[in-house]
Structure formats: C-alpha cells, structure tokens
Amino acid sequence: MISESILTLLKREKKSGGLSASLLSSSLSLPTSSVYEGIAELRKLGYKIETEKGKIYRLTSVPDSLIPLEIHDNLKTKILGKRILSYRTLKSTNDLAYRLAEEKAPEGTLIVAEKQTAGKGRLGRKWLSPPERGIWMSLILRPKIPPAKAPGLSLCTGLALVKTIREKTGLQADLKWPNDCLIEGKKFAGILLELSAELDKVNFVIIGVGINVNQVQNDFPKNLKGKATSILMESGKRYSRVELLKTFLEKLEKIYLNFKTFGLKFYLDEIKGSSSIMLGHKVKLLYGKEKIRGIVKDIDENGSLILETRSRLRTISSGEVTLI
Amino acid sequence: MISESILTLLKREKKSGGLSASLLSSSLSLPTSSVYEGIAELRKLGYKIETEKGKIYRLTSVPDSLIPLEIHDNLKTKILGKRILSYRTLKSTNDLAYRLAEEKAPEGTLIVAEKQTAGKGRLGRKWLSPPERGIWMSLILRPKIPPAKAPGLSLCTGLALVKTIREKTGLQADLKWPNDCLIEGKKFAGILLELSAELDKVNFVIIGVGINVNQVQNDFPKNLKGKATSILMESGKRYSRVELLKTFLEKLEKIYLNFKTFGLKFYLDEIKGSSSIMLGHKVKLLYGKEKIRGIVKDIDENGSLILETRSRLRTISSGEVTLI
Secondary structure (H helix, E strand, O other): OHHHHHHHHHHHOOOOOOEEHHHHHHHOOOOHHHHHHHHHHHHHOOOEEEEEOOOEEEEEEOOOOOOHHHHOOOOOOOOOOOOEEEEEEEOOHHHHHHHHHHOOOOOOOEEEEEEEOOOEOHHHOEOOOOOOOEEEEEEEEOOOOOHHHOHHHHHHHHHHHHHHHHHHHOOOEEEEOOOEEEEOOEEEEEEEEEEEEEOOOEEEEEEEEEEEOOOOHHHOOHHHOOOEOOHHHHHOOOOOHHHHHHHHHHHHHHHHHHHHHHOOHHHHHHHHHOOOOOOOOEEEEEEOOEEEEEEEEEEOOOOOEEEEOOOOEEEEOOOEEEEO | OHHHHHHHHHHHOOOOOOEEHHHHHHHOOOOHHHHHHHHHHHHHOOOEEEEEOOOEEEEEEOOOOOOHHHHOOOOOOOOOOOOEEEEEEEOOHHHHHHHHHHOOOOOOOEEEEEEEOOOEOHHHOEOOOOOOOEEEEEEEEOOOOOHHHOHHHHHHHHHHHHHHHHHHHOOOEEEEOOOEEEEOOEEEEEEEEEEEEEOOOEEEEEEEEEEEOOOOHHHOOHHHOOOEOOHHHHHOOOOOHHHHHHHHHHHHHHHHHHHHHHOHHHHHHHHHHOOOOOOOOEEEEEEOOEEEEEEEEEEOOOOOEEEEOOOOEEEEOOOEEEEO
C-alpha cells in the first residue's frame, strides 16, 4: 500500500525536518504523482502532514483511529490482528466476525468499528458503543479445544484486559467472573464470547470486547450511573485507544498461546489474584433459570465458579453474578 | 395441499373398495381435473394407486420415503417434525440445518435427505449415507440452557434411539457414550451435535442423526467390516424407515421436554441402564490431545463420564472412547 509506505518514512523522519516529495518518490520508486495521492489519502484518514514551502512534508499528528495503518504499526503479535477489518460503523462486530469465521476467515482476524449501532452484550442485551469513545472489537480464534474449555478463554481475555489497563494507566482494574472488568466496582469493559462447536471440538470462538475508553458521564444513560464507567472518567486522562488496543492484543496473544498449551491452570493464580472483588464474597447468581446464593470459594481449572451454598459446594460454569 | 387431502381419503378407504374420482372430487370440493392431477402427483412420489375400470381408485402401496406426506401421517409430536424439509440429495443435513437455524428457522424443524454426498461424522469425519438405506436427518432445537448442559442432549438423543430400536425391532441396542448407538458391539447409528452459543446460553443446537436401517454388508467399505452394521443386517428384516423415524421423533420429543424441565438427571438411570457396555469397563479415551486410560465408573448429571484413572477420578465432558 502506497500510503502505508509513505507513512512509515514520514514517521521515521518525524523528529527531523521531514521529507521532500522527490525524496519520497525516489525512496519508494514511485512517481511523484503517487506520492501526492498517498499524502492526500493519509490526510483524509486524519494524519496531519505539514508542508514547508510546498515541498517538505512533515508528520505532525497521528489520529487515534482504529485503522489498520495505526494498529499494525509496531504491533508485536504473530496471530492476533495480523488481518484487520476496520469500519466506521457496524451493527455488531461479533455478528460480522461470526459470519466471517463461517466463511473460513483465519485465526486472529480482528474486526473493529468506531461505532456499533447494535452492539451486543450478554444474553441478548445491548452494549452502548458511541463513536470513537471506546474500543469495539471482535477476534476470531480457532483453538483445538473441547467446548467445555472455551469459558476459560473469557477469563483469559479478562486477564489480558486488566493487565493492559493496570500497565498503561495505573488504574486498579478487577475481573468480575465470568466476563466483566471493573474499576472501583463499576464496569468499564465487557467480554462476549460466542462459539460454534461440536460436542468434542470448537469450530471457532468469537471474542467480542467492548472497552469504554474516553466516554464522559453524559455519554451514559442515567440508569447506568454508578454502574458504568470509562478509563477517562476514572483516571481523568484521555488515553490513546490504538495504544491500549495494541497492548491488549499483545498480552492476549501471549496468554492465549499458553492457555492452548498448558490450559487455564497456567493463569489460574493470576486470574484469582485479579478476582479479589469476588473471592470470599457473598453473591447472587442466575444460572439458566435457577437463582443461587452463596459464597465464592474458588475458580477451578475449567474456569467454573465454586460456590458454597447452604446445602453444598456447587460448580457453576457460567452465570450472571450480583455482588451482595 | 391437494395430494395430501386425496391421500388421507384413500388411506381411510384402503380396506374398502376404494373411491371414485367423482366422490373424491365432491368430498374435497375440487374439480375432477385437480383430482387427476393429485393422483398423478402421488404416483410420482411412489404411491401405488390402482384403478378399476378407470373409475375407482384404490391405494395399494405406500412408499417408504422420507417425505412430509408420510412422516406427518399420524405423527404424535407437538414440536419435532412439525416443519419438515425433505430432499433427494443433500451434502449434509447438519450444514443446511445450521444455516437455517441462523436464519431463524423454528424449533423442531426437521431436515431429511434420502442421500447425503458429504454426510458429517464427528471430528470432521465422514458419515456414509447411501440413498434410501438409512435415515439421514437433522433437527433444530432452541433450548434455553447454558452450553455446558448441551452434551446431555446427545445422550438424550441416544436414549430415544435405543428405545426406538428396542421397541420396534426387539434388537438389544446399546448406548456408547457420548454419541453412538451399537448392536452387538457394532455401530448402527451416530449422533452429531453442533451448537451455536454464548458463554451463558445456547443460541441453537443441531441434532444430526444417521441411522443405518437397510444396508447390506456390501453397502459398507471393507474397513468398516465388523465395526458398522444396519438394522437389516442384525435382524434379517427390512423395517420401514418412516415408521422408525416417527417413533424416534415421538420418543425424543418426550425426553427433550423432560430434559428441559428437569435436567438430565430425570433420565440418568435409564441412560446408565442402556450404557452397560461401558459402565465398569476399561476404556481408552482421547480428550482433545490427551490420551487417558481408565475404568468407567459413572455418568454424572452433566452427562460427563467419570473415569477412574491410575491417579484419580476424572470428569470428562466429551471424547473419543475405545473399549479395551
């Protein structure tokens, strides 16, 4: 891609005085007309490129857009995000990912959208996905595991998320089993895992992730006040979504590969360490139609919750938890 | 449907002398030309309809074809098979069922084919489906259960199958966990369960079933000798596929409804009673990439196998079992 090559050179020369069109043209063995077109394209994508005397081009600002050009830049993954489909608007990144997975899209394919018009939450609920405020994304994975082990991937994803947020922002992010991430008890990210499987083996897994990055209080409806939050609201700072996404992909890939080789137990201590808001606490749990109350005793090697109810210990593979 | 109405009347009068075209025409308030067309259509479907003196029509034989006209006839179900899609040839009934389920086909939709060109077995293997020799079918179910409970449906289906075969043929059919049915140690039916799910809830389940009914030894390749069989080969009798299918649908519906209300434990004793070839026996088991040896101790409420290995008891949700 021409614009990508131009961008690479401009980024390299960011701190120097910039590059002339003729130098760009000769470096890339392109006619100057193509260089002009490439620069126009980059500007359209939100890159600020200054021109001195109409000759020297200098990159002064990079957009925080979830576009392949930015996500790929220095991304240290081998699988996740190697192929990226990026959209201004989608109904639901998970729905598109599911369809693409059925059509044999390769493992690691990433679908991102600046805005979702029908973002999906768990159990048929909606996930608010206002434009450019968060990271709305889905990954296609094809692990060779039995479906009973797939719930572990939800915890792995959550772990990658809280590690990312802690490292990049210093905020104390927590895991809420099985698929939410909280800061100070308020949800800032959710995971929606969907799978296609046989009894013995997963065909594919879609890992849908929504991360509230730069919302302000007014971006949330009133009924979510005190329940939902964003990284901006908690930290007072505006973080680059591209940088968060890249770190998240890198951490998730490492965890995913170890999960496939060694199983969830490889990360169980870390997962439990990040689940202190749940372990040892009283919860209400909705499991299918059943309502269960108890104390969270443990998370086991399958990613199931071990709950101490009045009568006995129960192993719960998934459900809707409310902390009491 | 005109042909359906004519067929109903002809079946009712099967033992009497038959019906004249004019009586059919007046009974159904149809012009005689439509009656002639309907009879021609029925004959094309394989119904033998004799004519006496060109005037009296009498049904002398009904085809053993997996067509809605025959399957619906006196079928005592409320959900399963209420909607039937019937094909001469399909690649795979499961694949079509999966696509239809995604397009919101209702619960209970039945897909049958006289022949599959790419019939699917477990783990990407093939299922031989020669024309008119067996029952190659898939059902769409939409139970509101967590995916961890879905494997129970495979055992429920197997139970409905062995009950059907025992009742209709007197043969001693056995369940081989998790999804095969055997007679005298040889496989005559297999179940391929596929599902689309979230972490918490199943979107839909496809129950694929292949039943070898009227194959002879030469219908099987040599490498399956001693491993695969048919009901004809075991009983020496040719059974009506339509009758077997109807009984199976009726039994499965009853079991399915109880499973949804009460869980697998409602049928656990019956399932264990039909699994005597496994319980207490030594097996090799392939679980993902892991090879496990042990003695089958039990089947639990989730449909998992409890295996006593050298070191400990293990709970296995699915796998490939070989009896030693």
